[in-house]
Amino acid sequence: MSQDAPLKIKIITASTRPGRIGPVVTDWIAGVARERAAFDIDVVDLAELDLPLMNEPKHPSMQDYQHEHTKRWAAIADEADGFIFVTPEYDFFPPASVVNALQYLLLEWSKKPAAVVSYGGVSGGLRSMQVLRGLMGNLNMVALSKSIPVPFVHRMVKDGVLEPNEAMIDGAKLMLDELESWGRGLREMRG
């Protein structure tokens, strides 16, 4: 694989409930990320993926998956060079959907960078982001520090489109710079 080839980045919408705002936030960061030639962006919606609560009999390190939903999810993660998780905060925590989706797999995450765009009320989902970054580290991902909290997310949406503030625009640039640099470095390291 040429080191100049675009990095395959999966942007994952974590929330799954009807009426969720998650896809609006994903649309925003996906639009910004698509402006970079360095990235080949795919959007993945956990609601569409529809993973049940973890039901694989074997430890994910064996990669001996029994179910089609796991094989599908593993193929998506495996081909990726990096990730952006777009997550709400539920009870100061990431939603079960994204914890479940991460724990389905192991080696597919390894030595890959992961950024987080979190959202919520006054906290911008920061507590959720930090818990998620801890889990990512345990899965041998590089959890980027340059991630973006979006406070009062509902106030930023006009006609179904998220209108970012200055801090988010600046934050997105820093986050995507870091994702690109770690993405390239780790891709070379994985060989």
Ligand SMILES: Cc1cc2nc3c(=O)[nH]c(=O)nc-3n(C[C@H](O)[C@H](O)[C@H](O)COP(=O)(O)O)c2cc1C
């Ligand atoms: C079960 C639940 C728990 C929530 N807990 C928090 C929270 O801890 N912090 C916060 O800022 N917002 C919280 N909220 C409000 C969410 O920020 C808001 O509903 C947001 O739209 C959730 O994202 P979603 O629409 O993509 O599901 C909670 C919402 C739900 C449904």
